[in-house]
Amino acid sequence: MPASAAKLRLAETVKEADLVIDGVTMRFETREGAITAVDDMSFSVERGEFVSIIGPSGCGKSTVFNILGGLVRGYEGKVSVGGDVISGPHPSIGMVFQEESTFPWRTVLDNVAFPLEVKGVRKAERHEAARHFIDMVGLNGFEQRYPAELSGGMRQRVAIARTLVFEPKILLMDEPFAALDEQTRLLLGDKVLKIQETLKQTTLLITHNITEAVQLSDRVIIMTFRPGKVKRIVDIRLPRPRTGDVVGSEAFGRHVAEIWNDLREEASRGMAESEAGARRRKG
């Protein structure tokens, strides 16, 4: 095959993929030697697709998140967004963080308007945009409140609205609901589903919660425990548009069981290693 044809073929496969992760490996130097956090990971996320990455604690999920967000460098392989190889935070990517990330000194309105403010958008305009997304996450009426006056779930919705206001093509979320209780998490999952159906955004969710992954995703990428690799990619065959009712369906249960089957081995390996580590430190 001539080089130009190969290039063309590559361009065709990449065309529909918004996010391509190609052979990404990340090593950290620690006191106990070098650790390979992520090992030769490759996958792609298509335009408008909702993909979850699931894995046990310590499998390098958050490292993948930080790499895709352009917050860490020094990895092997490449990440491209709409064909551009990234070398730092990419303007098409919006990030929602696991930890509390709202600004406590700004009202909900000014929190959400923040990305537009730093880009120099006029006040009236950015507030109008912010109001639209505050409404979308269901926080209308709370525009003038400060984060300390809201619940954890509401604050995380503020963070989501703040990311959406920027209208990123790709939404990256790192366990955004990890700190919330199960019921709130399911309800927020519904909200995320609705928003994604409206905006048709390419979304990559990092999670350790199997139900959340199945409830929201088109595909679930299962990661192995250290070094983090792609173990398997599961297609979630649940109808869309989805509602909260899907959680009770038989197909849902089958997917959860299937993923847990793959994950159990990794999770127990992770648990055994962290216990061994604790024992070593004690001795």
Next chain:
Amino acid sequence: MRLAGIPPLAIGFATVGLVLGVVELLLLLGLLNQFVIPLPSAVLGSFGRLFAEEQLLERLMMTGSEALAASVLVSVVGISLGVLLYKVRILALATEPWVAAVAAAPVVLAYPLFLVIFGRSAATIIAMGFVAGLAPVILKTLEGLKGVRKSLINVGLSYNLTPSQQFWKIEFPAAIPTIFVGVRLGLVFALINLIGVEFLINFGGLGQLINDLAERYDLAGVFATIVFVILVSVVIFAALERMERWLRPGR
């Protein structure tokens, strides 16, 4: 027990009034010594005399403006140096332990040095207050900036903020509560030293008046003047709290 419906301020005043009443009673009964503690009523009674004969108002203004000048200097210079140490890590590594040592040192003992440099003037008093209050502001500014949550910093990075946006929109506002802890500490040290040096070099406002009155064994006058020293600090701290809430709303 709940004191429903009574405003806290009223309860505060009532408590002070009650304590003063009890002290007055104990003094009158001879259970406390009037040569050591003046009668609260005599202290209150001396206010008029102090204003008329001892230029209390002018002295209050003088100490007040010295305190204000020292506070502004302590805050502006302290916060700026703290930011500098945060930005230039090698400087912080080299100087932080020394700054901490200065914070614990009784700087007031260095007053003769300041007398030589600035003369027996308000400048010496302000400089002493400034030097005494500086260290905690620097240390807490540095601590506040170093302690900004990683997730907030990452939010800024993810939006590709410029370094100056990153500092002014995220790091500095996030550090304000800790910085203000330092400013409050710094101002306490500055005020104590200010009044102390006024007393020691017998120059200036309320500190000098306390010195004079103590020499004359006017106990009631001494206590009355101390009340005005407290007033100065109350005013400064109330203003500081206002400023913090204005700079950093929403807790």
